Amino acid sequence: MPVLDLTSDPIDLCAALVDVPSVSGDEATLADAVELALQKQAPHLELLRSGDAVLARTNLGRERRVLLAGHLDTVPIADNVPSRREGELLYGCGTTDMKSGDAVLAHLAATLTDPRHDLTLVFYDCEEVEAARNGLNRIEREHRDWLRADLAILAEPTNAGVEAGCQGTLRAEITTRGRRAHSARSWHGSNAVHAAAAVLERLNAYTAREVDIDGCVYREGLQAVRIDGGVAMNVVPDECVVTVNFRFAPDRDGAAAEAHVREVFDGFELAVTDLAPGALPGLTEPAAAEFIAATGATPSAKFGWTDVSRFAALGIPAVNYGPGDPNLAHTREEHVDTRQITDAVAVLRRFLAP
Structure with missing residues (x-):
C-alpha cells in the first residue's frame, strides 16, 4: 500500500496522491491509503469508511461545523501518471480535478x-461518472448525520x-414527427427533420436571463446539443429528435426550470431526460460570510453543476474553492500551479485556525 x-x-x-491511480470505480487503493494515513497521523479525528469513501471529523463542541469535501476519483488516465514537476507546475491525471x-x-x-x-472531511x-454512482448518495443514505x-x-x-x-442543468428531447416516403416521391411524405427547423428557430431567438444573487451573476443558457434524425439516404424521415440543455440560475428549482423549457417549446412534444437543481450561494449565512472574509476574494457565480448542489439540497450553504484551473480538467496536459496549493492551505488555515 502506498x-x-x-x-x-x-x-x-498532491504528487503522491496523483501517483496512486484512482479512476472512477477503482478508488480502493487510494481510499485505503488515505484511511491508514488519517488513522496514524490524525488521531484527533473520528473516522468512518463508507465503500471507497473516507470520512473524518472532530467532535470539539464548537458552535459551528464546516464540511470540507473532495472526490478521490479521476477520469481515465491519458498517459499522464506518474506525476512530473516542471518549475512551479505539477503535471498528472487529477492534479487539477x-x-x-x-x-x-x-x-x-x-x-x-x-x-x-x-470539521468534517469527506x-x-x-x-x-453517472450521478447514481456518486459516493455522496450512499453517504447521505447511510450516514446522514455525517453531512451535518x-x-x-x-x-x-x-x-x-x-x-x-x-447552475442547475436540465436536458430534454424535443421530437418532431412526419410521414415516411421514398425521397424520389417526397411529396407523399412529411419530413420530420425539416420540421425541427422550428425548434432551432426558437433557440436562435432565445434571450438568456442574467440573475444577481448575493452579488454573483448567473447567466442562463438554452442550447441544442444534439440532433438525431434520418432513416436511409433515400427515405423521407418520419422522426427527428433535438436534444437541448438548459443551464439555469439557482433561483429556479427543478420544477420551475422544466416549466420554463416547456413554455419555450410550447406546442412541441417534449420529454425531460435529466434534471439536477442548482445551489444558491448562501453567502449571507454567517459561516459563509466569515469564509469569504478570510479569502479576501470577491466571489463569482459557478457556471456549471457541481456537488455543492447536493449540500444545498440538505440546507447547507456551499461554495467551490480549490487550486487548479478547471479548463485543464480531464485533459492530457492537466496540471496545477503549485503556488495555488500553498495559497489554498494558507487561506483555509486562516479561516479555520483559532
Missing part, C-alpha cells in the same frame, strides 16, 4: 488539531477563487 505523509508539504502530498484539493484538505486534517470550528468516490454542517466547501478547481453555488 504510504502518504499528510504532514509533508501539500505539493509533495481534484487531487490538489484533496491534498489541501488531507494536510489540514492532520495538522490542524484544534480548529475554531468543528473524501468520496465516483464523482466523475453550517458551511460546505467543495475543493473543486477554481483557480483558488471562490465560486459560489452552481
Whole structure:
C-alpha cells in the first residue's frame, strides 16, 4: 500500500496522491491509503469508511461545523501518471480535478488539531461518472448525520477563487414527427427533420436571463446539443429528435426550470431526460460570510453543476474553492500551479485556525 505523509508539504502530498491511480470505480487503493494515513497521523479525528469513501471529523463542541469535501476519483488516465514537476507546475491525471484539493484538505486534517470550528472531511468516490454512482448518495443514505454542517466547501478547481453555488442543468428531447416516403416521391411524405427547423428557430431567438444573487451573476443558457434524425439516404424521415440543455440560475428549482423549457417549446412534444437543481450561494449565512472574509476574494457565480448542489439540497450553504484551473480538467496536459496549493492551505488555515 502506498504510504502518504499528510504532514509533508501539500505539493509533495498532491504528487503522491496523483501517483496512486484512482479512476472512477477503482478508488480502493487510494481510499485505503488515505484511511491508514488519517488513522496514524490524525488521531484527533473520528473516522468512518463508507465503500471507497473516507470520512473524518472532530467532535470539539464548537458552535459551528464546516464540511470540507473532495472526490478521490479521476477520469481515465491519458498517459499522464506518474506525476512530473516542471518549475512551479505539477503535471498528472487529477492534479487539477481534484487531487490538489484533496491534498489541501488531507494536510489540514492532520495538522490542524484544534480548529475554531468543528470539521468534517469527506473524501468520496465516483464523482466523475453517472450521478447514481456518486459516493455522496450512499453517504447521505447511510450516514446522514455525517453531512451535518453550517458551511460546505467543495475543493473543486477554481483557480483558488471562490465560486459560489452552481447552475442547475436540465436536458430534454424535443421530437418532431412526419410521414415516411421514398425521397424520389417526397411529396407523399412529411419530413420530420425539416420540421425541427422550428425548434432551432426558437433557440436562435432565445434571450438568456442574467440573475444577481448575493452579488454573483448567473447567466442562463438554452442550447441544442444534439440532433438525431434520418432513416436511409433515400427515405423521407418520419422522426427527428433535438436534444437541448438548459443551464439555469439557482433561483429556479427543478420544477420551475422544466416549466420554463416547456413554455419555450410550447406546442412541441417534449420529454425531460435529466434534471439536477442548482445551489444558491448562501453567502449571507454567517459561516459563509466569515469564509469569504478570510479569502479576501470577491466571489463569482459557478457556471456549471457541481456537488455543492447536493449540500444545498440538505440546507447547507456551499461554495467551490480549490487550486487548479478547471479548463485543464480531464485533459492530457492537466496540471496545477503549485503556488495555488500553498495559497489554498494558507487561506483555509486562516479561516479555520483559532
